[in-house]
Amino acid sequence: MSCVLIACPLAYPYEKRAVVGHLQHPVVRPGLCICEHSLPPALEKSSGNLGRREAVEQLDSRVKTRIKASGLKLRFCTNETQATREKFVKKLQGLGFDISVAEVTAPAPAACRLLKERGLRPHLLVHDDLIPEFAEIDKTNPNCVVVGDAAENFSYANVNEAFRVLIGLEKPVLISLGRGRYYKETDGLKLDVGAYMKALEYACDVEAEVVGKPAKAFFESALAEMGVPPQQAIMIGDDIVNDVGGAQQCGMRAVQVRTGKYRPCDENHPQVKPDAYVNNLAEAVDVILGQL
Amino acid sequence: MSCVLIACPLAYPYEKRAVVGHLQHPVVRPGLCICEHSLPPALEKSSGNLGRREAVEQLDSRVKTRIKASGLKLRFCTNETQATREKFVKKLQGLGFDISVAEVTAPAPAACRLLKERGLRPHLLVHDDLIPEFAEIDKTNPNCVVVGDAAENFSYANVNEAFRVLIGLEKPVLISLGRGRYYKETDGLKLDVGAYMKALEYACDVEAEVVGKPAKAFFESALAEMGVPPQQAIMIGDDIVNDVGGAQQCGMRAVQVRTGKYRPCDENHPQVKPDAYVNNLAEAVDVILGQL
Numbered sequence: 001m002s003c004v005l006i007a008c009p010l011a012y013p014y015e016k017r018a019v020v021g022h023l024q025h026p027v028v029r030p031g032l033c034i035c036e037h038s039l040p041p042a043l044e045k046s047s048g049n050l051g052r053r054e055a056v057e058q059l060d061s062r063v064k065t066r067i068k069a070s071g072l073k074l075r076f077c078t079n080e081t082q083a084t085r086e087k088f089v090k091k092l093q094g095l096g097f098d099i100s101v102a103e104v105t106a107p108a109p110a111a112c113r114l115l116k117e118r119g120l121r122p123h124l125l126v127h128d129d130l131i132p133e134f135a136e137i138d139k140t141n142p143n144c145v146v147v148g149d150a151a152e153n154f155s156y157a158n159v160n161e162a163f164r165v166l167i168g169l170e171k172p173v174l175i176s177l178g179r180g181r182y183y184k185e186t187d188g189l190k191l192d193v194g195a196y197m198k199a200l201e202y203a204c205d206v207e208a209e210v211v212g213k214p215a216k217a218f219f220e221s222a223l224a225e226m227g228v229p230p231q232q233a234i235m236i237g238d239d240i241v242n243d244v245g246g247a248q249q250c251g252m253r254a255v256q257v258r259t260g261k262y263r264p265c266d267e268n269h270p271q272v273k274p275d276a277y278v279n280n281l282a283e284a285v286d287v288i289l290g291q292l
Numbered sequence: 293m294s295c296v297l298i299a300c301p302l303a304y305p306y307e308k309r310a311v312v313g314h315l316q317h318p319v320v321r322p323g324l325c326i327c328e329h330s331l332p333p334a335l336e337k338s339s340g341n342l343g344r345r346e347a348v349e350q351l352d353s354r355v356k357t358r359i360k361a362s363g364l365k366l367r368f369c370t371n372e373t374q375a376t377r378e379k380f381v382k383k384l385q386g387l388g389f390d391i392s393v394a395e396v397t398a399p400a401p402a403a404c405r406l407l408k409e410r411g412l413r414p415h416l417l418v419h420d421d422l423i424p425e426f427a428e429i430d431k432t433n434p435n436c437v438v439v440g441d442a443a444e445n446f447s448y449a450n451v452n453e454a455f456r457v458l459i460g461l462e463k464p465v466l467i468s469l470g471r472g473r474y475y476k477e478t479d480g481l482k483l484d485v486g487a488y489m490k491a492l493e494y495a496c497d498v499e500a501e502v503v504g505k506p507a508k509a510f511f512e513s514a515l516a517e518m519g520v521p522p523q524q525a526i527m528i529g530d531d532i533v534n535d536v537g538g539a540q541q542c543g544m545r546a547v548q549v550r551t552g553k554y555r556p557c558d559e560n561h562p563q564v565k566p567d568a569y570v571n572n573l574a575e576a577v578d579v580i581l582g583q584l
Contacts, residue, residue, distance in 0.1 A: 150448075151448060152448050152449070153448070154448040154451070155447055155448060156442075156443060156444050156445070156446040156447060156483070157444070159446070159483060159487075160481075160482060160483050163474070163481070163483050163487070164480060164481055167474070167481060181494060181495045181496075181497075182455065182459070182495055188456060189452075189455070189456055189459060190452060191448070191451060191452050191455050191491070191495055192495075194494060194495070195455070195491040195492070195494050195495040196491060198490045198491055198493075198494040199483070199487040199488060199490055199491040200487070201490075202473060202486060202487055202490040203473045203474055203483055203484075203486070203487040204473075205473075
């Protein structure tokens, strides 16, 4: 069974749909499920009229109808680490998205799996709202550091505390919930987890293990949760490196939407070539379902 | 005229002097001045009995006598960026060091020279106590960012503000007052400027210009301030990379003291080989004056 992983494609008005991309390699094994919703972190992190209006445009009824007609497996892939999946889903539901926690693949649960597998006890440098995701993890006598998008929690005292834990370990292990440089909020650009990951990497002379996109393990988690092999999965995303490049390195095909983080120069990216371009999520649905 | 640049050699008791290093290449042009004091940042940053006791040991009377007998030029080279040179010197005077502001080469004045030369107006991300060093610099409508060891001033809001200035520039210029990873205070290890320099470098995809040790420009400043060519200058320091490596890259000879930051593994450093090892500052004086 094939599936589509959707990652934060922001929709633009349909007037722009004149230029529709085409999948260069048709879907061999049809069978597709696209949720009527996407998970746009830019909307999630922003608030106010703009985000809501864009969300409504995204939920164009034609897309909804087509999605409902399909019955394929679906995951939402997000690098969001400022809230638990529960809070995240609740906010998106408030914006009109029909989505459940079970459909979300996010870095924190992936990190928890990794911690359990390797018997690691983390010192957490994360946003307060993310802490409940680690409720079942033993955090006594830490033997690793997990860093997420801690925002205001990135005080000097907090970053220094994480540094001291890390430098004090015989074999320092740093796990980062993503490698983003920055993101946009309504009041301007904000430093993302990647900057603080780099600070700790440099201070302790270690290389972080990244569990968010574009890490292969992240996409493998999403595929495992669906029980679908990479050859039968398609990623739809707006980020040429984190979405498209990450999915392709995992053996999946990937479609880039010309919305959100997309920039025209992405089409000349030296390393990553999407399997198709589309103007927005609605067109991605059109193109993919058209090839079933 | 030759000189000695002394950088933070912490003295140990003389019992350890059995193993005295020798300058592999004798001083060709004798003429040497070693101040009776050193600038140990570890002492400066720490407080309490331990620091004071070590300082007193350092000021062994034999060293004082020999230093006073010489009349050569001297600079103290420090990467200290948590205080103005005035405050720094005052604290060291309080510890018994006979030192004047004019003898100190530090990153902030070097940065000011660079800013003036290139018409740069900085946004400062530095310690409050360092700000007076930039009193004469135009800081309106910033076109670069200067980052120092800001310690508690490295709040998320402050680091993010510096990031926004930098990312908003057509040609981002980041000047860093050192590249240290961390340092030791009485209450434990502290993240140094280098970690935050790396965070900003990554977020804005730029490479910082470092004006502290081991930058060539820093040692060139010290030499220019003395009017001495590098071939006639010797650096005494405890840091194999920042002191010894930096000075040698500038054409100077360099002696490593086996105190302070020194670690036995330094003697197998893959890139840097000091011209001599000595057990402490007093022995450095003995060895160098003995070859005049």
